[in-house]
Amino acid sequence: MSAQNATVQSLVYGIPLLEYVIFANAIANSSGTWTTNTLVHSTTLATPSSHAIVLPNVDTLYSSGLLDLSGGDIIATMPPLExxxxxxxxxxxxxxxxxxxIGTITNSTAGKYLIKYRASKPGCVAANDEYAxxxxxxxxxxxxxLRIEVGNSSDVDYVVSSIQPNFTLEVGPSALSACAPALTAELLNAGLTTSDLPLYILQLTARLAANNPPDVVADIAPVTAMLETAGVSLATNTYTQPTxxxxxxxxxxxxxVLLAVGESATDFESLGNGWKALxxxxxxNFLSHYDVRGFIAVGGYLQLQASVAIYPVYELGQDLYSNQTYMVEFFGKPQVNGFWSLTMYDSDGFLVPNSLDRYSLNDRGNMTYPDGTLVYGGASPSDSTEPFYMLLQTTDIQASVEWESNWLPTPADGGEFRFNLRWYGPTDSLSDGTYTYPRxxxxxxxxxxxRSG
Known part of the structure; x- marks a missing residue:
């Protein structure tokens, strides 16, 4: 492998580390101090000024944490689920x-979970006598x-005061000796050339990769060789650009390479009516698919496994502009074991400012059928196949009265936008072709x- 090709692959490999640093620094900024092995609770829902996470949820409260196992184990405590x-x-x-x-869908047992470092075979192991x-x-x-569902804005105070504090992280049993340097602000930030993005990514990779090898054991040797050919020394934790x-x-x-992932018919599967999902x-959990890992890190950092959530996107790569109005027709209620939403973002993946402070439409709001009755919270059965509609229309044009409850504002001044669905606790119908996706x-x-009829 040439040094040039190895450098390309090393950049693809290391891009998630850049997103990790952004995430870590955002936690420090929000909490006022650098902290590891503890949860920092967000007490407000995401707004257009929230830029710590690309494509944020607007109907969950987050609790963030950096995990540092260099000095020993960590204990996560999950309260009984409401x-x-x-x-x-x-x-x-x-x-x-x-x-x-852990949570509603999988590993729902309340109690203490022990978090340990193991270089291979990651994942969850069932309870023992001491831990859940x-x-x-x-x-x-x-x-x-951590993501906790919030029903509406009035529900926030209850979640903040009565639910969030019961989720905790704490330092557990100590190791006999540290297996790596402590995770500090200096480790992630000091002495790196942030003004040159590719150089910065490779310097960051050099600093972190030696103590954090691939979890696929068979990849360790080829990844190490790739990095070394690119000038990333795992022995000295430094990067030297080959001439x-x-x-x-x-x-x-x-x-x-990353852009090609979004256009791939192999990586993304068609769901019908222009919708796709990874x-x-x-x-x-991307295993050896480092291109997919990099693509998701940039466009939707900290994605969940498909058993917990699915994130369908509409016509990935197609330009949508708010000088056009779009109608979204749902062919019945999506079947989920959790909740669902359709969320609006600007071209950078952040929420769209609007006078309604409305950034998504979902199964906890006041959407109506064309006859004015509620889609959710009314007499309509949970498995209803009756169609309902959303209006995606610029903030520059006020929605008419009949559309007010189902209006999701797009950016002002003809700006680009994107939107995606979130199915939390998806049923098989949402991925096996049974459910007809919105038109x-x-x-x-x-x-x-x-109007029907």
Missing amino acids: EGRFYVWPFYDLYSNNVCN GTIYLPTVYGATL SVDLALAYTTAEA APSLCG VTVVEPNPPLP
Whole structure:
């Protein structure tokens, strides 16, 4: 392998580390101090000014944490689950692989979970006499991002005061000797060339990769060889650019590799009516698919496994502009064991400011059928196949009265936007072709509501 090709692959491999640092620094900024092995609870829902996470949820409260197993184990305590409220507490390795989830869908037993470092065979192990379960991380450093469903804005105070504080992280049994340097702000930030992005990624990779090898054991030798050929020394934790390498070109090529994932018919599966989703086998835990891992890190960091959540996107790669109005027709209620939403984002993946402070439409809101009755919370059965509609229309044009409850504002001034669905606790119908995905059509502003019959 040439040094140039190795550099391209090393950039693809290391890009999730860049997102990890952004995540870590955001936690420090929100908490006021650098902290590891403890949860930092967000007490407000995401808003357009929330830029710590790309494509944020707007109907969950987050609790974030950095995991540092260099000095020993960590204990995670999960309280008894409140019936009717969805929780997921995921645990990620340094490279953003979702190696274990506890909560509503899987590993729902309340109690203490022991988090341990194990270089291979990551995941969850069943309870023993002392712990509700054991979580094995394949890297010394990791992350966690607890998500707690919030029914509406008035529910926030209750979740903040009565639910969040009962989820905790604490330092557990200590190791006889440290297996890596402690996870500090200096380790992730000091002495790196942040003004040159590809150089920065390779320097960061050099600093962290030696103590955080691939979790696929068969990949350790080839990944090590790739990094060394690219100038990343795992022995000295330094990066030296080979004289034959054009770093700018390598980064452009690496970006093209990631972009190709979104256009791949193999990585993304068609769900019908223009919707796609990442193949379930690739969701959350990417194993040797480093291109997919990098693509998701940039576009949707800290993704969950498909058994917990599915994230369908509409026409990935197609430009959508808010100088056009779109109608989304749902062919009945999506069947989930948790909750679902359709969320609006600008071209950078952040929420769209609007006078309603409305950033998603979901199964906990006041959407209505064309006859004015509630889709959720009314007499309509949970498995109803009656169609209902959403209006995606710019904030520059006020929705008509009949559309107000089903209006999701798009950016002002004709800006680009994107949107995606989230199915939490998805049933098989949402991925096996049984459910007919929503149809999206271009319409005039404030079109007449479709009427049955």
